[in-house]
Amino acid sequence: MTDGGSFRLVALRCPNCRGDLDGLDSDRVFGCRPCARAWSVEPDGLRDSPLEAWTTREERPLYLPLWRFELEAVVVLPPRARVSLPGGPAPAERIVPFPHPRAWITAFALQGRRRFGDPGLHLTRRAIEPPPAAPGTPPPLRGAVLTRAVAEQLLPATVLAVVDAREDVAGGRVDLRVASATLALVPFIRLPDGGVQEPGGGMKYPPAALPDRSALQG
Amino acid sequence: MTAALLRFACPECGALLERDASAGAVRCDFCGARSAPSATPSGGRQYLPPVLDRSAALLALRRALLEEGVLPRSLRGDLRPAEARLVFVPYHVARGIRAGVVERPPEPRPAPVEPEELGGPRARPEPPGPAARRDEARVVLDDVEAAAPAVRRPGWGLETLSPGTLAARSAPRPADVEEVRCHGPILSVEREPTDLLARLAAEPPRGSVRLVAPTVRTVLVPVWRIRWRAGAGLYDATIDAVEGRLLAARAPEDDRHRVPIALGLLGLAALLAGWLLRALVVAPLLLAGAPGAASLELLLAVGTAGLLLVGLFSTFAWNLVRYDAERVYERGQVRAEYLNRPPLTGLDRFWARVFGLLGRSLDPNSRSRDDD
Numbered sequence: 001m002t003d004g005g006s007f008r009l010v011a012l013r014c015p016n017c018r019g020d021l022d023g024l025d026s027d028r029v030f031g032c033r034p035c036a037r038a039w040s041v042e043p044d045g046l047r048d049s050p051l052e053a054w055t056t057r058e059e060r061p062l063y064l065p066l067w068r069f070e071l072e073a074v075v076v077l078p079p080r081a082r083v084s085l086p087g088g089p090a091p092a093e094r095i096v097p098f099p100h101p102r103a104w105i106t107a108f109a110l111q112g113r114r115r116f117g118d119p120g121l122h123l124t125r126r127a128i129e130p131p132p133a134a135p136g137t138p139p140p141l142r143g144a145v146l147t148r149a150v151a152e153q154l155l156p157a158t159v160l161a162v163v164d165a166r167e168d169v170a171g172g173r174v175d176l177r178v179a180s181a182t183l184a185l186v187p188f189i190r191l192p193d194g195g196v197q198e199p200g201g202g203m204k205y206p207p208a209a210l211p212d213r214s215a216l217q218g
Numbered sequence: 219m220t221a222a223l224l225r226f227a228c229p230e231c232g233a234l235l236e237r238d239a240s241a242g243a244v245r246c247d248f249c250g251a252r253s254a255p256s257a258t259p260s261g262g263r264q265y266l267p268p269v270l271d272r273s274a275a276l277l278a279l280r281r282a283l284l285e286e287g288v289l290p291r292s293l294r295g296d297l298r299p300a301e302a303r304l305v306f307v308p309y310h311v312a313r314g315i316r317a318g319v320v321e322r323p324p325e326p327r328p329a330p331v332e333p334e335e336l337g338g339p340r341a342r343p344e345p346p347g348p349a350a351r352r353d354e355a356r357v358v359l360d361d362v363e364a365a366a367p368a369v370r371r372p373g374w375g376l377e378t379l380s381p382g383t384l385a386a387r388s389a390p391r392p393a394d395v396e397e398v399r400c401h402g403p404i405l406s407v408e409r410e411p412t413d414l415l416a417r418l419a420a421e422p423p424r425g426s427v428r429l430v431a432p433t434v435r436t437v438l439v440p441v442w443r444i445r446w447r448a449g450a451g452l453y454d455a456t457i458d459a460v461e462g463r464l465l466a467a468r469a470p471e472d473d474r475h476r477v478p479i480a481l482g483l484l485g486l487a488a489l490l491a492g493w494l495l496r497a498l499v500v501a502p503l504l505l506a507g508a509p510g511a512a513s514l515e516l517l518l519a520v521g522t523a524g525l526l527l528v529g530l531f532s533t534f535a536w537n538l539v540r541y542d543a544e545r546v547y548e549r550g551q552v553r554a555e556y557l558n559r560p561p562l563t564g565l566d567r568f569w570a571r572v573f574g575l576l577g578r579s580l581d582p583n584s585r586s587r588d589d590d
Contacts, residue, residue, distance in 0.1 A: 007257035011229040012243060020252065025242040028258070041254045113315075114360040121359060150431045154359065157317035161357040169319060170355035 010041050015048075022140045026212070029065065029107065029148070029183060031141030038065075038183035040147040049148055051141060052133035053185040054199065061187030062196055065107040065144040066120055067151040068130060068184045073098035073176035075163045096167050098176070100127045103158050105151040107183065108143040109212050116209040119186070119198055124158055125165075126202075130184060138185055143212055148181050229253050241392075258433055263393035265306060265438035266384055268401055268459035272302050275442040278462030279455055286464060288547045290472030293448050300452060301445040304402035304459055306438040308368040309381045310411035312418050313435075316362045318427035319355045358427060366414045368407040368436065374443075374456045375466030375548055381437040384460040393438055404438060441465065453544070464547060471543035471554055480535035487531030491524030526572070533565040 012021040014032035021030035021039055029040045031051050038051040053063060075098065079091030106113075106120035113121075146154075156174040163169055188196035194207035226235050226244075233248035241262025243254040270278060276299050283289040289297065367376040381390075398404055411434040419429040440459035445452060448470050455467035499517045541556040562570075 007255050009226045009229050009235075009244075009253040010256050012252040012254055013230075023243070025244070027243070028254075030254070041256060043256050045256070111361055114358075118359060146431060153428070153430045154315065154317050157319075157357060157359045160319060161359060164355075164357045168355060169357060170321060172319070172355075 007043070010046060014039065015046060022142070023144065024142055024212070026109075027142070027144050028146065028150075029141065029144035031138070031144075031183075033137045033140065036138055038141060038144070040149065042147055042149055047148060050180075050182045051138055051185070052182060053138040054131050054187055055134045056187035056199060058187055058189055058199075060190060061199075062190050063139045063142075063185040064119075064188050064196070065141060066123065066184050066186050067105040067107050067146070067148065068182045069103050069105070069152070069155060070101060070179040070181075071098075071103060071155070071176050072101075072179070073103075073155075073159045073174060075160060075167070075169060075172045075174055077167060077169065077172040094167075096163050096172075098159050098163065100124060100162065102130075103155055103162075104128070104184075105146065105154050105158065107146045107151060109145045109210070110205075111209055111211045116205055117203050119203065119205070121158060121161055122198065122203055123186075125162055141183070141185065144183065148183075151181075152178065226253075258431060263308075263436045263438065264390040265393040265398050266381065266388040266390055266440060266460055268304060268440035269388055270442065270457070270459045270462050272304075272442075275302060275304075275444065275457050275459060275462065279442075279444055279446070279457050279464065279467075282457070282462070282464035283455070283467060283469060286467075286547055286550075287552055288464075288467050288469045288545055289448070290470070290545070292472050293470060296448045298447045299444060300447050303443045304440055305443060306398055306402060306404040306440050307371075307374075307376055307379075308405060308407050309365050309379075309437045309439055310368050310409070310414050311363065311365045311381055311435050311437050312411055312414045312432060313361065313363045314418060314429040314432035315359070316427055317359050317430050318357075318425060320358050320425040320427060321355055355425065362418055362421075362429070364414055364418045365437070366409075366411075368409050368411070369405045370408050371405075373466055373468075373548070374441070375464075376441075376456075378465055378549055379439060379441070379458055379463075381439050384439065384458065388460045390437060393436075398438060401440065407436070455547075467547040469545045469547070471545050476538055480539045483531050483535040483538075484528075487528045491528050494520055494524055494527075530569065533569060536565065537563060 012023070012030055013019065014021055014035055014037065016035045016037065017032065019032055019034060021032055023030035029038050031038050036051050037048045039046045039048050075096045077094040077096060079093055102124075104120040104123040106118055110116075110118065155176060155178070159174050159176060160169050160172065163172075187199055188205075189199065191197055191204065195205050196210065197204045227233065228235055228246035228249060228251060230251035230253070231246060231249040233246055235244050235253075236247055237244045243252050245252050279299075280297060283297070284294065363382060365381050367379075369376070395404070415429070415432055415434065418432070442457040442459050444455045444457060446455065447453075451470050453468045453470065456465040457463065458465060498520045502516075537556075537559070541559040543554050543556050546553050546555045
């Protein structure tokens with residue numbers, strides 16, 4: 001690494017095998033296919049996570065990266081009653097468990113999440129069970145712009161968004177424990193208009209939702 | 219980080235890298251090794267290639283001045299371009315993911331439902347479910363972007379320009395300084411993007427929301443600065459060089475009607491004063507016969523009010539004639555601006571003093587204080 005004032009340069013070589021790492025110039029996570037590892041460029045250097053690809057029957061899928069976090073989480077909500085009765089117990093906080101064992105965070109650049117939707121949020125809400133990882137070397141990793149640390153910052157909002165369907169989350173806080181993080185290459189279906197569709201006939205995303213579409217498609 | 223090109227040494231061989239490493243991963247020309255910045259890349263500098271050449275910009279200016287009503291009709295044929303210069307204005311474009319909980323504003327009350335007896339529909343209870351729940355919060359997970367000019371140029375109308383909307387017509391390219399300078403000069407960055415990021419992070423004010431993965435990139439936007447003549451005056455305008463939209467302009471005010479308007483105002487004031495005198499003094503005197511002390515007091519009061527009225531109108535009319543005016547187009551609106559006119563003229567100060575004295579003399583509280 002080389003000092004350069006506010007940040008440093010990190011050599012994009014796999015610390016395990018010394019091979020070149022895959023990824024676009026604008027990416028923040030780079031993949032080592034022989035080691036099946038994803039390396040996040042964090043302020044203190046490279047941080048690794050497992051890299052795996054979903055199995056698919058599509059002929060020419062577009063592999064887009066999403067973070068998969070195995071976690072346990074609860075949302076602590078303020079008591080419904082603001083004041084307690086005289087002599088009665090103090091109003092207690094309500095604890096709402098996060099109903100799913102994992103959460104997904106979109107790792108590629110997406111534009112207009114509110115308008116077009118967020119694949120990570122959809123997979124989390126639908127409690128998608130990931131298919132077994134494809135055997136062999138994973139496909140090249142492209143377009144992962146969210147590091148693991150940044151993705152972890154988005155976990156509380158994702159958990160709240162799922163719980164929000166059942167409870168009013170005003171004033172709530174999220175307590176979570178991440179067991180593991182994996183960068184999954186999810187095979188999206190290419191659409192004729194240049195957009196993509198989630199595997200299994202899920203949501204469709206128009207070309208406008210993917211700002212780096214041409215780079216992603218190679 | 220956004221203002222200057224940063225140079226780094228290759229972490230593998232130590233050779234100086236020839237490219238801006240703050241924008242993303244770079245490859246060393248000497249050893250071929252790739253390396254990436256440890257901090258979030260700024261996105262580097264981009265520029266929008268200009269679409270309008272000089273003649274197209276002048277045409278767009280003429281059309282915009284007429285369509286927006288900046289140029290008076292009487293001066294339509296009198297527009298002569300004097301100078302046109304293409305400059306690149308740097309904009310900071312901040313992006314990030316806004317995540318958290320936003321408190322909802324209070325919901326409006328539902329409209330009352332008329333009872334069935336009066337012929338209205340049957341009032342039904344709300345069905346249970348998420349739609350009927352009255353949440354106080356909404357979870358947000360959305361991309362946000364904001365742009366602001368990185369230079370201070372008051373009167374250029376740069377705040378109304380957004381590089382994001384222009385990018386649809388002119389695809390941004392990595393800013394090679396030499397290539398950009400072939401088109402025109404680049405203004406240097408005068409403002410840091412800290413305010414922009416703080417503003418992006420602080421919106422909306424209700425709830426607890428954070429800005430995740432913020433990045434700032436600099437986009438060089440081409441604008442035409444045009445100087446043009448109308449009559450004896452020299453005026454300037456700014457046109458964006460991608461869509462040809464008028465950002466700001468100054469134009470002469472059509473002042474042929476100033477003197478007639480001033481005279482008309484004076485005539486109106488005299489008419490009003492005469493009408494007051496006739497209605498409140500002359501007519502009662504004619505009806506009452508010989509004038510008494512009360513009538514003289516009334517005559518004095520009405521005469522003073524009439525004089526004040528005429529004086530006020532005269533002041534306005536004199537200022538109208540005295541100061542030259544220009545039409546200023548900014549933020550999509552045209553307004554008149556009086557050149558060299560101080561915020562408070564001598565006559566304005568005089569009238570403020572007169573009305574101050576009048577107010578104090580008529581104020582019963584001040585009278586009682588004087589008695590004490």
